[in-house]
Amino acid sequence: MTESLLDVRDLCVQFKGSDGTVRAVDGLSLSVEAGEVVGLVGESGCGKSAAVRAIAGLHGDDAQVEGTVTFDGTNLREAPAERLRQLRATQISTVFQDPAATLTPTRTVGSHLREVLRLADRPAERSLRSVTGFDLGLGRVVGDNVDSDRRDRAAALLDNVGLDGSDFLDRYPHELSGGEAQRVSLALALASDPDLLLADEPTTALDATTQMDVLDLLDDLVSERDLTTLLVSHDLELVGERCDRVVVAYAGRTMEAGPAERVLSTPRHPYTAALLACRLDGADPGETLPTVDGSVPDPTTETAGCPFASRCSHATDDCRSKAPPTMDLGDDGRVSCGERDAIAAPEPASASTGGDATTGIAGGAALDDDTACASRSRTISVDGGELSFAHTGASQSADAGQSPSTDRSLPADGEPLLELEDVSKRYPIDDSWLARLRGTDRYTDAVDDVSLSVGGGETLGIVGESGAGKSTVIDLITGLDTPTSGRIQLAGKPIGALGDRSREQVVSIGRLFQHPRSSLDPRQRVRTAIEEPLVEAGWESTRCEDRIRELLTLVGLDNRHADRRPDQLSGGQCQRVALARALALEPALVVLDEPTAALDVSVRAQVCNLLVGLQTHLDCAFVLVSHDLGVVGHLADQIAVMRDGHVVEAGSAAVVCTDPETAYTRRLLTAASGVPDPNPAPPANYQSLDYE
Amino acid sequence: MQYLLRRFGSSAVVLFGVTMITYGLVHLTPGDPARTVLAERQGQQPSEADVQAFRAEEGLDEPLPLQYLHWIGDVLQGDLGRSYYGDGAVLDLLIAYLPNTIELAGASILVAVAVAIPAGVVSAVYRGTWIDYVSQVIALLGVSMPNFWLGYLLIIGGALRLGIFPVYGAGTVAHLVLPAVTLGTGMAAVLTRLVRSSLLETLEEPYVDAARARGLPERALVVAHALRTAMLPVVTMIGLQLGYVLGGAVVVEVVFQRPGLGMLLVDAVFARDFPVIQGVTLLVGTCFVIVNLGTDLAYQRLDPRVSLAGGGT
Incomplete structure (x- = not known):
């Protein structure tokens, strides 16, 4: 066996909490x-970050860490x-x-x-000033040479990560875009010329295109230095x-665990296979995606068997x-699985294993198979009379009792439900009253x-990077x-700001926010959160009660969840609750703001379905x-x-995705698929995208 | 610059409101200045004719709004009026008494900050240990103790028993110590708790963790990365505490018999000396507004994210 630079054995990290011990990392x-790039993959809540922190020795007293972490022959667990x-400071970044x-x-980028x-x-060295450059202005900094030399080195480091050193040194973190900030973090990590780089989801919080750029950069930097790297991510394919x-x-x-190529092509563990199957590409538009049902087990309960058993087909x-x-x-x-059939006969990833995973478990996520769909649709049609109130929102008819749910009072064929005509929104750069x-x-x-x-009944997708004006469009709608x-029309009638809209117009547009957890009040139970719009609309309590149950079923939750609070739900479940809330009054139109950006691959597939x-x-x-x-x-x-507030390309989804007109769209497509573009855009274009 | 202009504009409005309200309140209180003042001067109940004459002389017979307008008109010309008791121009009185109060306020804030920041930081860093508990208990005592009581305790201990400090009066640094400690203690206690909680919150921030991951020693983490952000609410609090200091100065100045604005104000209220009450109120209000402006400016120095010009983000 070759000597490993980093060797982690039976690592356990536990947090003692009021609800029992949380076993974040469990063996x-x-x-x-040395010189190897290893990916650590799993859904969120699988203890990846806790493991990274344990390796770097960053856990505080509240965490109990066990097992051994050997770095370069030293047992870090026993090191002072x-x-x-x-x-x-020197070897592990x-x-x-x-x-x-x-x-x-x-503090500025330069001072970092x-x-x-x-x-x-x-x-x-441990004295304050020499370590941080923290200077109260009491004394002259000794060694100006060294300091100006460091400034040059800092600038060079920034140049290295594709940022203009002289420009960025004096910037503060809030003056950086997400991609720029992560480049700075990379520069910081590489400044000490480390032997080991721990990258904990370095790109998850970034735009798809920026994600690609940063990953490419990371790739370059790592291979340039032959840097040993542990790359943590929830996206198996991307990491692979x-x-x-x-x-x-x-x-x-x-x-x-195994060579990336082997794990991706012939996964031996059912969990790996299921993760791989959740990918979007390859699936036909609108097709039901394979998902991993259920969620990561509660880390406070100790299981004797395989933790994946409850979700494994x-x-x-x-x-x-x-x-x-x-x-x-x-x-x-190596693979940890007791079921020989599952691992002995590996099958192509996306085809069958994932499918098994979804159909094998009944009563999980909603609408995963036809039976579930059928039963749901029955529920809806039976209760149709009750639901009809909300339909009035979309229409001219304000009479609640008349329209049954199937006969939606939508505008006549050909007339769009929502129309934006030459809409512009400009903000003054200087908003002070003097300027006004x-x-x-x-x-x-x-x-x-x-x-x-x-x-x-149609879906319009609006795509673009951060700053393209997407959020403003949502706010306007x-x-x-x-x-x-410009004009915005709903069902043929112009609509203004929220205060000018009629009750029906307000009700007929629902909204789902990007971060499911922060869009729900942490103190509100699920029931109250969903009830709010209903109460606002003047529903009686029994009717609310029925509607809540119906909505929960609709989004694939059940009544048990009604009394939970957001912190007792997973990210995907929170998003379902938020969706139930948005749909509570049966809007004719729902605006979905990045509904899957904050979610794991497997959960993303569930939400898409x-x-x-x-x-x-x-x-x-x-x-x-x-x-x-x-x-x-x-x-x-x-x-x-x-892009930049303009619509640069529009058309049917099939055309835009298969035969994009602009280089910009092509680039977005590349970023989405995670595969390098065979015909990359010209470099100039590339640059301008980078620094937007 | 534009921001400053805007702030000055709003400050003027605030001051205008403050003077108007005190003007109204002073005149609402029972007690006729004419009778009080004349009784003092003549040593007996004044005759009705004298009272009328005094009112006419001081303009007290005019309708209240008109009186106010006259007063504010004079103020804008730099004339704060004269004391009813012939102590001279209000402006001169203020100039004579102000330095003592500024001294006291400054010294007590200094005491408070000098105690609170180290105590709060130590408390936060050693959270949950005996150091933390001791500092918390002391802070609790400090908050709960009334000024006048602590003042007398200190007089008994520091001045009478030990004889280190003078019992009352003003003028030297030694005179300042006991009042400043008295006034600073309550503030120090509040600030300690604020520094502690604010720093604890900041220490949880991911960037502190990231700095730790870059190998920074713990002390450098606290001082260079966490403390500055943690100081933001503390600075606001210090600004707001100035109101508390000026209020406390009234009590402490009486306890220690320091000739300051607090004593001036208390005496003026008892004597119904309207011009002096108005003058002190205006001055205190102005100080308060200036300090708060300073607080906001300090914000920008501390946190580069705070943009003053654009109205903030």
Whole structure:
């Protein structure tokens, strides 16, 4: 056996909480050899971040860490804190998930970099000023030479990560875009010329295109230096393409490990196979995607058997009661699974294994198979009379009792439900009252001359990177903002700001926000959250009660969830609750703002399925806003591509996704699929996208 | 610059409101200045004719709004009026008494900050240990203790028993110590708790973790990365505490017999000396507005994210 640079054995991380012990990491083992790039993959809540923190020795007293972490022959678990600190300063660097939050807001990029350089130069030095450059202005800084030298080195480091050193040194973190901030984090990580790089979801919080750029950059930097890297991500495929070996973790344990190519092509563990099957590409638009049902097990409960057993289609009684054996596959790595049938006959990933995973477990996520769909549609039609109130929202008819749910009072054929005509929104750059008095003429055009239309029951996808004006369009549609010029019409009638809209118009547009967790009040139970719009609409309590039950069923939850609070739900469940709330009054149109951006791949597939199913049953129109052309291409009928406030390309989803007109769209497509573009856009174009 | 202009504009409006309200309140209180003042001067109940004459002389017979307008008109010309008791121009009184109060306020804030920041930081860093508990208990005592009581305790201990400090009066640094400690204690206690909770919150921020991951020593983490952000609410609090200091100064100045604005105000209220009450109120209001402006400016220095010109983000 070769000596590994990093070797983690039976790592356990536990947090003692009021609801019992949380076993974040539960016997994880992995090793990274010098010069190797290893991917650590698993859904969120699988203890990946806790493991990274344990390796870097960043856990505080509240965490109990067990097992061994050997780095370069030293057992880090037994090393004194001071030694660990010096290792972090010189040999082990960590890049975290949220780039904007990991830079100190009160210090410039340059001061961050100089600090790291100082530390790396003199790791044993502990005096405040020499370490941080923290100067109260009391004394002259000794050694101006060294300092200006460090400034040059800092600038060079920034140049290295594709940022203009002289420009960025004096910027504060809030003056950076997400991609720029992550580049700075990379520069910081590389400043000490480390031997090991721990990258914890370095791109998850970024735009799809920026994600690609940063990953490419990371790739380049790593291969340039032959840097040993542990790359953590929830996206198996994305990581697989960039790593030599992949470790798949589930519920804090290693499920499967092996060469990236082998794991991706012939996954031996059912969990790996299921994860791979959740990918969007390859699926026909609108088709039901395979998902991994259920969710990661509650980390407070201890399971004797395989943690994946409850979601595994191959699970036997043995799996549930006995710890799964680990099989050594020689060069192919190892896999922890007791069910020989599942792992002995590996099948192509996306075809059958994933399918099994979904159909094998009944009563999980809603609308995964036809039976579920059928029963749901019955529920809806039976209760149709009761639901009809909300339909009035879309129409001229204000009479609630008349329209049954199937006969939606939509505008006549051909007339769009929602129409934006030459809509522009500009914000003054200087908004002070003096400027207003003077009548300033400096504006930014957030949205410029945009025309869009959505038909009833149709899905319009709006795609673009951050800053393209997508959010402004949403605000205009939902009435949180008024257009500077142009018209917005709902069912043929112009609508203004929220305050000018009739009750029906307000009710007929629902909205789903990007971050499911933060869009729900943490103190409100699910029932109250969904009830709110109903109470506002003047429903009686018994009718509300029925409607809530119905809505929960509709989004694939059940009445048990009604009394939970958001922190007792998973991310996917929160998104379902938020969706139930948006649909409570049966809007004719729902605006979905990045509904899947904050979710895991497997959960994303569930939510996509849910949306497709809902649209079929409720016949409501969606405006789907996302930076991920993959999701939009899957769900939308029409697509509008936005950039800098303009619509640069619009058309049917099939055309935009298969035969894009503009280089910009092509690039978004590439980013979505995660595969390098065979005909990359010209470099100039590439640059301008980078630094937007 | 534009921001400053805007702030000055709104400050003027605030001051205008403050003077108007005190003007109204002073005149609502029972007690006729004419009778009080004349009784003092003549040593007996004044005759009705004298009272009328005094009212006419001081303009007290005019309708209240008109009186106010006259007063504000004079103020704008730099004339704060004269004390009814012939102590001279109000402006001169203020100039004579103000330095003592500024001294006291400044010294007590200094005491408070000098105690609170180290205590709060230590408390936060050693959270949950005995150091933390001791500092918390002391802070609780400090908050709960009334000014006048602590003042007398200190006089008994520091001045009478030990004889280190003078019992009352003003003028030297030694005179300042006991009042400043008295006034600073309550503030220090509040600030300690604020520094502690604010720093604890900041230490949880991901960027502190990230800095730790870059190998920074713990002390550097606290001082260079966390403390500055943590100081933002503390600075606001110090600004707001100025109101508390000026209110407390009234009590402390009486306890220690320091000739300051607090004593001036208390005496003026008892004597129904309207011009002096108005003058002190205006001055205190102005100080308060200026300090709050300073607080906001300090914000920008501390946190580059705070943009003053654009109205904030």
